[in-house]
Structures are given as structure tokens and as C-alpha cells.
Amino acid sequence: MxxxxxxxxxxxxxxxxxxxxxxxxxxxxxxxxxxxxxxxxxxxxxxxxxxxxxxxxxxxxxxxxxxxxxxxxxxxxxxxxxxxxxxxxxxxxxxxxxxxxxxxxDPVTVAATLNCAIASWLALNRRITFEKGQNVMVIGATGGTGRMAVQVARLFGADQVIAVGRDAERLDAIPGADATALLSDPESIGRAGAEVDVVLDFVWGAPAAAAMTALVTGRSDPTRPLTWVELGSMAGPQASIPSAALRSSRLQIIGSGQGSLTTADMAAEVPAVAAEIVRGTFAxxxxxxxxxxxxxxxxxxxxxxxxxxxxxxx
Ligand SMILES: NC(=O)c1ccc[n+]([C@@H]2O[C@H](COP(=O)([O-])OP(=O)(O)OC[C@H]3O[C@@H](n4cnc5c(N)ncnc54)[C@H](OP(=O)(O)O)[C@@H]3O)[C@@H](O)[C@H]2O)c1
CATH class of the missing domain: 3.90.180.10 (Medium-chain alcohol dehydrogenases, catalytic domain)
Known part of the structure; x- marks a missing residue:
């Protein structure tokens, strides 16, 4: 063959x-x-x-x-x-x-969507206990997994979903996003994310570290828990996290991916994700x-x- x-x-x-x-x-x-x-x-x-x-x-x-x-x-x-x-x-x-x-x-639609959608689906369903009404920020929202993360968060009952990325025009076109912020403007990330509960981060590297500092600094209530889920590393495999970010807020950083999730976790969620794709839930x-x-x-x-x-x- x-x-x-x-x-x-x-x-x-x-x-x-x-x-x-x-x-x-x-x-x-x-x-x-x-x-x-x-x-x-x-x-x-x-x-x-x-x-x-x-x-x-x-x-x-x-x-x-x-x-x-x-x-x-x-x-x-x-x-x-x-x-x-x-x-x-x-x-x-x-x-x-x-x-x-x-x-x-449609085989092409399923093959294009499932890997992208299941990333945030597993993060919200298996790595944390996501509750309806929580606010989500997606970093790297213009990418395949990021666009899907916005839609998955919406499907899971998020209240506000904030899309963060490099390109304002493409951010504005993301279905399901309530607000957007540019990665190059950490202050706007801090303002937009004052009440965010969960960050789904596909970028990591220096932009994520800057966004994390801005978010922590901009909290409306520093005792409000903030869970940062690290999913991808498009901007680099390492990020320099200031110790104050962890001490001055209720920030928790966890990862979601192969290893922290088992193959059994993934296999268990595949049917539900596939059903949503076939139903036409995701753009x-x-x-x-x-x-x-x-x-x-x-x-x-x-x-x-x-x-x-x-x-x-x-
Ligand atoms: N953990 C998991 O379960 C899981 C599952 C699937 C994927 N992933 C990971 O998630 C990441 C994204 O995957 P994807 O499918 O969304 O990729 P993609 O479709 O190629 O999108 C990449 C995203 O990263 C942004 N980006 C790229 N380089 C950047 C940089 N230097 N600084 C800031 N932003 C940058 C892109 O912005 P532009 O649109 O502006 O180019 C876009 O938003 C990858 O690392 C992938 O391995 C993880």
C-alpha cells in the first residue's frame, strides 16, 4: 500500500x-x-x-x-x-x-475537528471540575484547538468566554466568544480577565507568562480561584512564572495532555465529542x-x- x-x-x-x-x-x-x-x-x-x-x-x-x-x-x-x-x-x-x-x-469534518475539540473537552471534563456559569479565557484562540475550545466552553455552559490571540480580525470572527484581547497587550488581558475562573492555554512561552502576570494583577478579587490549564506550547516549551503570581492570588497551574490523561480517559470521551461533531455543533x-x-x-x-x-x- x-x-x-x-x-x-x-x-x-x-x-x-x-x-x-x-x-x-x-x-x-x-x-x-x-x-x-x-x-x-x-x-x-x-x-x-x-x-x-x-x-x-x-x-x-x-x-x-x-x-x-x-x-x-x-x-x-x-x-x-x-x-x-x-x-x-x-x-x-x-x-x-x-x-x-x-x-x-463526513470523514473530513470529523478528522479535522475531533482532535481539536477533545483537547479542551478533556481538560474541562477530566482535568478540572468545570462548573456551569464559570468564565473561561482561551489563549491561542485563533488556532484549531483554540477556536474549538471557545465553542466547547460555550457548550459546557460557560458564562463569559474570552478569546486571546495575535490577530484582532481573526479573534473577532471566532464563534462563541464574548470578548477578545490581544496577546501583545497584557493590560487588556488583565482587564478582560478580571473575573476569569479557567484559562485554557495553547501557547505557553513568554506570551503566556506575561498574560498570567497581567491576569493575576488584574483580579477583581484575588481570593477568587484561577485555574490555568496548560495544553500547548506554540510560543515555546518554557515560561518564566513570577513567584508573586502564585503567592498573591489563588492561581493553580495544571497541564492536560497525553500522560496526565490516560488513553482510557480519551477513549471514554470520544463518542460524546464525535456525536456533537456529527450533530453540527462546532464550526x-x-x-x-x-x-x-x-x-x-x-x-x-x-x-x-x-x-x-x-x-x-x-
Ligand atoms: N494537550 C492537548 O490535549 C492538546 C490537544 C491538541 C493540541 N494541543 C496543542 O495545542 C497547541 C495548538 O494546537 P492547534 O491545533 O490549535 O494549532 P494551530 O491550529 O496551528 O494554532 C496555533 C495557535 O497558536 C498561535 N501561535 C503560534 N505561534 C505563536 C507564538 N509564537 N506566539 C503566540 N501565539 C502563537 C497561533 O496564532 P495565529 O493564529 O496568530 O498564528 C494559533 O492561535 C499545539 O501545541 C498542540 O500540540 C494540545
Missing amino acids: KAAVVTTFSDPPHYQDHPEPQATGEHELVVDVLAAGLHPRVRMQAEGSHYSSTDELPLVPGIDGVGRGPDGRLWYFLSLGATLGSMAERTLIDTRRSVVLPRHA VDATEVALQHVEQTWTRPADSSTRIVFTPGA
């Missing part, structure tokens, strides 16, 4: 022949892959730079996707292991970490690209306004 194959971490994947997957275990199934999203996490996997990366090569990238099983059923799946991902004509899935989708589900922007164009697509500058979805069968 054909697949996107990484043979060295310094090069993009090549479209080439790869051995067919074989199902051997009780819960394993070989599916024809219909759609696989090019998420930032997949780029890290292909570069060997994600914190969960091993140095095993060659590898087929892709952490999730939508495929059709031998009986015609449509599955959304979380990929298995480190070396056989979803960017192939066929892949191996474990039905315990997959969900059957309705026949009418999503996806760009479909045939898998044979993987190499050229990979080397183009990443565009956070749309999610590329590879379609191996196209």
Missing part, C-alpha cells in the same frame, strides 16, 4: 510503498483510511520532537483519523503505537479506542488534500486558520 513515511526526523514524510498492516489481536481491525488530520502534534511526531516521541523509524505519522472497516462501517480511531499512524491507505485500529460513526458523518474550517501531495503540503508554512486533512483514497 501507499503511505506517508518518515525515514529521518529531519525530512518531511515521503509518499511511498509501505507493508500492509495485519490484524492479529482480538480488538484489532484493518481499515481503509478516508481522512487523517495534520495536527501540530502530528508534525512533532514526524520531527521526533513531541515529549512522547521515541526514536523508532520508519514511521507513518498521524495520531487519529476516520476509516472504513471490512463490513462498511465508518470508524473514528485514535492511532495505535508510535510507528503506524493514520497517514496511509490502510491502518490498524483498536476498536476499544475507536467509535463507529453514523453513515452520514470548523478544513482543507482536504490527497495524501499523495503529503510532501509538498508538509513543507508549506503552517496555517492556523484551517486544518489540513489528508485523504488517502483520493
